[in-house]
Each structure stands twice: as structure tokens, then as C-alpha cells.
Amino acid sequence: MAQSIQDMDMNRLWEILERFQYLPFYTAKGLEFYYTLHGGEMFVSRKDKSITRATIELAFRRVQEMDGQVPGPKKLNVFGASYLYPIFQKLGFITRPGEIQQ
Numbered sequence: 001m002a003q004s005i006q007d008m009d010m011n012r013l014w015e016i017l018e019r020f021q022y023l024p025f026y027t028a029k030g031l032e033f034y035y036t037l038h039g040g041e042m043f044v045s046r047k048d049k050s051i052t053r054a055t056i057e058l059a060f061r062r063v064q065e066m067d068g069q070v071p072g073p074k075k076l077n078v079f080g081a082s083y084l085y086p087i088f089q090k091l092g093f094i095t096r097p098g099e100i101q102q
Contacts, residue, residue, distance in 0.1 A: 005068055005093050010057045016091060017042070017056070025086050028073065033083060044083045051080035059084045063093050070094045 073085035
């Protein structure tokens with residue numbers, strides 16, 4: 001991704017998330033899911049409750065604070081982290097410590 005995660009604002013993040021709706025993602029346990037965005041909420045196919053935009057932004061700020069080196073979903077410390085983590089990882093915002101970034 002051309003833009004550094006440190007320079008990315010939340011509107012740009014939301015635009016990127018809009019583009020990747022309905023694509024398959026996988027939890028750490030290998031469970032497939034997809035998400036959709038409606039208004040200021042993310043709806044995950046495996047979950048009844050939505051994840052608010054404020055929660056997504058908080059999680060992304062934590063990714064920025066850790067410079068993308070996030071060892072696991074629990075480190076995001078937000079509701080829906082088990083879904084946000086693999087989304088951020090697949091989009092290239094997260095690299096587990098020790099992984100080589102391509």
C-alpha cells in the first residue's frame with residue numbers, strides 16, 4: 001500500500017473498508033466471514049451485533065501506535081477484535097512481529 005498507516009486518516013480507512021466488503025476473510029481459528037458497512041457500522045456475517053465506526057477507528061489507532069506490529073487480536077482491546085485483526089492484516093496494516101512484510 002502506497003500510503004503509510006501512520007499517515008492514513010480515518011476517512012481514508014473507511015474508503016478502503018468500503019472497497020473490501022463481501023470478500024472472504026478468516027478468523028485466527030480459520031472461520032470464514034465477510035463484512036458489510038451500513039452508515040457508521042460494520043456488520044460481520046458471523047456476528048449478530050455490529051461494530052461501530054468509532055470502535056474500528058480506535059482499533060486502527062492502536063495499530064498505528066504499534067506501527068503495524070500487532071502480535072494478536074487481543075492487543076487491539078476492542079469489541080470485534082477477532083474480526084478487525086484479520087481484516088487489517090489482509091489489507092496490509094498489520095504484520096505480526098517477526099513476519100517479513102512484502
